[in-house]
Amino acid sequence: MTFNRSIKIAPSILSADFANFGAECEAIEAQGADWVHVDVMDGHFVPNITFGPATCAAIRPHIKGVMDVHLMIAPVDPYIEAFANAGADVITAHVEAGPHIHRTMQAIRGAGAKAGVALNPATPASAVEYLLDMVDLVCVMTVNPGFGGQKFIHSQVEKVRQLRAMIGDRPIHIEIDGGVDPTTAPLVANAGADVLVAGSAVFRGGSVLDPAPYGANIRSIREAATSIEV
Ligand SMILES: O=C(CO)[C@@H](O)[C@H](O)COP(=O)(O)O
Numbered sequence: 728m729t730f731n732r733s734i735k736i737a738p739s740i741l742s743a744d745f746a747n748f749g750a751e752c753e754a755i756e757a758q759g760a761d762w763v764h765v766d767v768m769d770g771h772f773v774p775n776i777t778f779g780p781a782t783c784a785a786i787r788p789h790i791k792g793v794m795d796v797h798l799m800i801a802p803v804d805p806y807i808e809a810f811a812n813a814g815a816d817v818i819t820a821h822v823e824a825g826p827h828i829h830r831t832m833q834a835i836r837g838a839g840a841k842a843g844v845a846l847n848p849a850t851p852a853s854a855v856e857y858l859l860d861m862v863d864l865v866c867v868m869t870v871n872p873g874f875g876g877q878k879f880i881h882s883q884v885e886k887v888r889q890l891r892a893m894i895g896d897r898p899i900h901i902e903i904d905g906g907v908d909p910t911t912a913p914l915v916a917n918a919g920a921d922v923l924v925a926g927s928a929v930f931r932g933g934s935v936l937d938p939a940p941y942g943a944n945i946r947s948i949r950e951a952a953t954s955i956e957v
């Protein structure tokens with residue numbers, strides 16, 4: 728995985744057909760997805776449960792590009808190696824998930840994956856100030872984590888702007904997660920984000936049997952993010 732600051736669309740399979748993950752991953756990549764975003768939830772750090780490393784390993788052969796694993800679990804450190812072994816390219820852990828996020832980032836890179844750090848909406852940008860020499864991605868949650876289909880929290884746009892200024896020229900992606908659609912994508916792209924996660928706004932209207940709407944949805948988010956000055 729090389730660093731490239733152009734806009735990347737990362738559909739979240741939280742909005743896919745859970746009985747058909749392999750085919751769904753293939754369909755979204757064929758329809759123009761840049762990364763595949765995989766939401767892991769434990770029913771403890773967030774009030775919802777999804778799946779673990781075994782499911783990630785099972786879908787890995789169905790993803791040609793980047794598998795972007797978002798861990799909404801606490802504790803996180805005991806599971807990093809398992810997700811790296813499952814084939815995650817990027818592993819993102821939450822600042823709020825434990826007291827030793829610096830060690831967590833070291834462990835992710837040590838396991839051979841790119842290190843991502845996520846911030847809940849109430850967590851300030853300054854929480855990652857002393858991590859910038861050891862992360863590859865900062866994920867700004869624009870909803871409270873746990874569920875797809877929630878409303879974008881507009882106060883987070885300013886946080887994205889602050890992070891972009893803090894990051895400067897470092898090769899660090901700013902990822903936006905939650906409520907991304909063609910109306911919110913330009914706000915965060917103009918503030919400095921380059922990876923846009925979208926679940927409901929990508930999967931809406933399509934299926935593995937009729938995947939064309941996935942492509943149209945991805946294109947409208949990308950076009951909105953790249954062509955509109957706000
Ligand atoms: O991590 C999460 C939710 O906790 C996300 O990745 C969601 O899956 C995004 O879904 P939409 O808001 O785009 O529907």
Ligand SMILES: [Fe+2]
Nearest residue numbers: 739766797904
């Ligand atoms: Fe996510």
